[in-house]
Every structure is written in structure tokens, then in C-alpha cells.
Amino acid sequence: MTLFVAEGLHKRFGDRIVLERIDIAFDEGTLTGIMGPNGAGKTTCFNLLTGLYAPDSGRVLLDGVDIAGQSPAEIARRGVARSFQAISLFDQETALDNVQVALPAMRARAFDAWRDRARDSAAQDRAASLLARVGLAGRERVKAKDLAYGERRALEIALSLATEPRILFLDEPTSGLGAEGTARLADLIAELKRKLTLVVIEHDMRFLFGLADMLHVIHWGQVIATGTPAALRGNPWVQRSALGAA
Amino acid sequence: MQLPAYRSSPAARVPLPLAALALILGTAPWWIGRVGLYPYLALEIAIWMIYAQGYNLLLGHSGLPSFGHGAFFGVGAYAFGLLQKGVTPNLWLDLGGAVLAAALAGAVVGAFISHRRGIYYALLTIAFGQAFWFVAIKWHSVTGGEDGLLNLSRPVANFGIAEVSLKPNDALLGFCVAALLLVVWLCWRFVHSPLGRALACIRQNEMRARFLGYRVWLCKWIVFVVSTAIAGFSGALFALAQQSAYPNVMSLHQSGFVVMMVLIGGGLTSFWGPLIGAAFFILARDLLGAYTETWLLWYGLLFMAVVLWKPEGLAGIFGDILHRRSAQP
Numbered sequence: 001m002t003l004f005v006a007e008g009l010h011k012r013f014g015d016r017i018v019l020e021r022i023d024i025a026f027d028e029g030t031l032t033g034i035m036g037p038n039g040a041g042k043t044t045c046f047n048l049l050t051g052l053y054a055p056d057s058g059r060v061l062l063d064g065v066d067i068a069g070q071s072p073a074e075i076a077r078r079g080v081a082r083s084f085q086a087i088s089l090f091d092q093e094t095a096l097d098n099v100q101v102a103l104p105a106m107r108a109r110a111f112d113a114w115r116d117r118a119r120d121s122a123a124q125d126r127a128a129s130l131l132a133r134v135g136l137a138g139r140e141r142v143k144a145k146d147l148a149y150g151e152r153r154a155l156e157i158a159l160s161l162a163t164e165p166r167i168l169f170l171d172e173p174t175s176g177l178g179a180e181g182t183a184r185l186a187d188l189i190a191e192l193k194r195k196l197t198l199v200v201i202e203h204d205m206r207f208l209f210g211l212a213d214m215l216h217v218i219h220w221g222q223v224i225a226t227g228t229p230a231a232l233r234g235n236p237w238v239q240r241s242a243l244g245a246a
Numbered sequence: 247m248q249l250p251a252y253r254s255s256p257a258a259r260v261p262l263p264l265a266a267l268a269l270i271l272g273t274a275p276w277w278i279g280r281v282g283l284y285p286y287l288a289l290e291i292a293i294w295m296i297y298a299q300g301y302n303l304l305l306g307h308s309g310l311p312s313f314g315h316g317a318f319f320g321v322g323a324y325a326f327g328l329l330q331k332g333v334t335p336n337l338w339l340d341l342g343g344a345v346l347a348a349a350l351a352g353a354v355v356g357a358f359i360s361h362r363r364g365i366y367y368a369l370l371t372i373a374f375g376q377a378f379w380f381v382a383i384k385w386h387s388v389t390g391g392e393d394g395l396l397n398l399s400r401p402v403a404n405f406g407i408a409e410v411s412l413k414p415n416d417a418l419l420g421f422c423v424a425a426l427l428l429v430v431w432l433c434w435r436f437v438h439s440p441l442g443r444a445l446a447c448i449r450q451n452e453m454r455a456r457f458l459g460y461r462v463w464l465c466k467w468i469v470f471v472v473s474t475a476i477a478g479f480s481g482a483l484f485a486l487a488q489q490s491a492y493p494n495v496m497s498l499h500q501s502g503f504v505v506m507m508v509l510i511g512g513g514l515t516s517f518w519g520p521l522i523g524a525a526f527f528i529l530a531r532d533l534l535g536a537y538t539e540t541w542l543l544w545y546g547l548l549f550m551a552v553v554l555w556k557p558e559g560l561a562g563i564f565g566d567i568l569h570r571r572s573a574q575p
Contacts, residue, residue, distance in 0.1 A: 072453075072456040073459050073461055077459040089451065090447045090451050090454065092446075096252050097254075101447050106443075107460060109440040110440055110460055110461065111465075112439055113435070113439045114439055116435075117439060117440045124252065140252035141254075159458070163458055
């Protein structure tokens, strides 16, 4: 069943068209890969789908409801989570606090100015279990800024998972990770697959081809190829994307 | 039962520094004369501490730089005076009205600025602050112009079971210290609440907070209104202490004082910093001011030194000393 659909998305910045008639759909419980050379419009596409920018025209449907033009917060509350190419965390907070803040139960109490949040042991336990799930057990009390790069990537995914999303957009999650970190991330994403819908921008072909059910190749602001990994393995634009070339 | 190691400790219901503050300021009438100072100074320190603590919810805790906060201090002072002269001399109603007036002014200003951050936020607060200051000076028939509202009285505080005259400085000091303790305790609850945590996160990474589904604008608006309400409360107490309300407290110059108090005290890193900074500022004004008219120049140089070499402020210095002592065998 299709969960998320973008129809005829169009976006321009000044006189430059960055996305043109983008039509993509993501089925529930699948992992879709987005590939394309640098500057192709992949992250802009994510930004439109998750509310950072409003499209100039076109529709973005989540479960049949048009969410185009809604704020990132509104879209997030509907069950859309994302990570960023440049890791985005609350650096002065501990790993546990980062995840705790992201829990819907905490968000629902965002305007409570009276109760001590540290007395909510259920939220702390839930946050700790999510950290354990991404391999950060024992690192709960470490500030986000003091975590190693790979741990920060994992924490960002834990933050997204804490929001209990229906669909999770990951923007170049392996960026900056070594072989070991990438393998660990691949295991985590494989575990998450089927439980929620995943959309991943990635240059690492081996990583993506091992996980994705479907691939879209974006170039010049358009979807130039769509298909299964097997069907697109020999596509020259997929090869160029893997090299990061523009 | 052994709790998991990751669990954070709840905030103290009554933090120790609050008890120390109560002890120091509450006993001031008995010792302040012996150290060569006077009770009114302690009164003024208590009032500025309230103002600085409320202001730091905005600047230190939420990372929202308001440089026109004196406007709300002034709105509270004028509202208190106008209510006393024009409506009723009831202390509670006048104080409540002052808080409400400042919160309403804050709600209106906050609605315009809460979608901004950083330099744009700061500039807008200056612009609004100047607008309030201008109105206070020019609207003679209501505000008394540059002279302000004079001859306000210090009414009786009716506690139901007892009435206390606030005319003596010692009595008003007791009243203001009680108010200070209440405000500091409420601020303590606020910063440890889910809203307080959300604001701390918004300060660090506003975009991430948005993408977690937080209504960032509303959180910023709420903390602005709370901070302006506290500023209005301290302004009303200031009018009560000075028995007048005048436009000078709304000037940009005076708005800068609270920023200097918070920063030199260490409000950016410590909950208690603004209290230390307010006491330090008022004491420096009186003690340095006794020797030289250019006391603010020397204070300014000290401020620059602290910002350059110890951005954690006086609270950071005290923290280092305590840490060193506890580390000694």
C-alpha cells in the first residue's frame, strides 16, 4: 500500500529551477533509495517532502492527506521523521536527553512548565531502550557533542525513531562513516526495514543496493530513472552517483 | 532497588542556594548596617535579582537576546502607579495588574518577534523597547512625561490574618525577599519542566526541534511572556520601593544593565548567575560610585574582562573554586 506520494513537485530558487515535475511514491514497509550526482536536487527533494521548503506547485500526500506547504513541525507530528546530511542534534544535552526530548509523550507535554521532567522514569527507560537499539547502550550520560562521529550518526537515527515515525527520511546516513560504522548502520537499517517506511539518499551503492526495494535516480532536478536495484545496477547515472560526480 | 545508571536525578524541590539566598537577604536588616551598607540597598538588590532571574529565562536559558526588556519593567512600574492612583490602593490588585499589564505588552510584542532569532530578534526588542520608552515620555496626561508618576504610597499588605505596613524599608525588604524566593523557585521549576527542556533544546538547535514536531514559535512566545510578566512584577516592586515610576527605567541604557548583570553573573551557564550578577552590579554601583563618578567605566572594563577570559561569569569562578576545594584530598 502506498503511504507517501509526491505528485508534480516543482521548485525554483530565483531564476534557477531545482526540481521539475517530481513524481515519486513510497510503499509502506519498503526502503526506497534516492541516488543522483551532487547538486542533482536530492536534498532539496527531501526538504520539500519534509516541509523545510514549500513546493511552488505539486502535491505531497501522506496517507492521502496533502501536506505540501505545512510546517516541518506539523509534518513531523503526522509521523514523518528525517535525519540531515550534517548531523543535527542538541549538542549540550546527553544522549539520553536528546532521545527523551524527541518522544511524542514529551512533546505532548511541551507546554507543561511545572512538573520535573527528570521524574518521568518511563520516558527515560524508553529513551534508554532506543539508544540500546542503535548500539549506544552505556553512552546515555555522555553529551552529544562528546560522542564519536559514528555514535552521533546513530544518535540522530535514535532521535528520529523516538518520534515514532511512519516514514523516515535519511539523508546520506553513511557520510563520514568508516567500513565498520557503515556495516553497523546497514544492520540497523535492515532491522528497521519492514517495521517502517524508509527513504534513503545515499552515494554508497553497495550499501543501498543491499537494502533498497526500489531506487529513484534524480538528475537536473528530475527523476530520470526508477526501478529495482537489479534493474538499475548498470545505469550510467547510478554509477556517476556512486562516484559523487556532478 | 538499584536504579539504572542512566536515570537522571530529579531537580531538588528546594535547592540549597535558594535557602542560602533566603538566609543572606532575609537577615540583611540585622547585619547590613554593620558592614557599612544600608537596608535600602538590599531591597534594591532583591528587586533587581527578580528582574535578572526572569530575564535570564529568556537570554541564558532560551538563547533569546532581548535588549529592550526595560520596557516591560517600566510597564509594570507605570501600571502599578496608575492603578494605585486611579483605581485602588490595594497592594495585591495593583501588583497583579502590573504583572498582567507587562504580560499583555509582552504577549503583543512576543507575537511579532517570536518567529525571529539572533540579531533580528535582538533588534526588534530594541525597536519595541524604544517605542514604549517614547510613549512613556510623550504621553504626559497618563505617564507624567519625563517626571513620571510621583508620590506613590507604600500600601499595607493585607495577608488576611495580619496586616503589615510596608512603609519601613525593613518591612518592604522582607516582602521583596519573599517575592524573590517565590520567583526564583518558580523559575527553578520552569527550567526543569518539559517546557524548560524544550526551550533549552530550541536554543541549541531550533531546526531540529521543529523537525521533532515542537511548536517552536509558541514555546518562544510563552517564555517571552513569562519573562516580561516577571519584569513587570519587579518593576512594580521598584515603583513601590521608589514611590514613583519614571521613564528612565525603560531606556535602552537601563535595559543594558540587566544584560550586564546576567552576563557578568554567569547566567549563560548557571541558573544562579543572574542573582550573583544583580548583587554584584548594585554593590559595584554603590561601592565604586562612592569613589568615582566614572564607576560605570570601571564596571564596563571588568565586564569586558569577564566576557573575554571567563565567559561563565562569576558563577563560573565560584564553581571552579568549589570544584577545586572538593577535589583536594
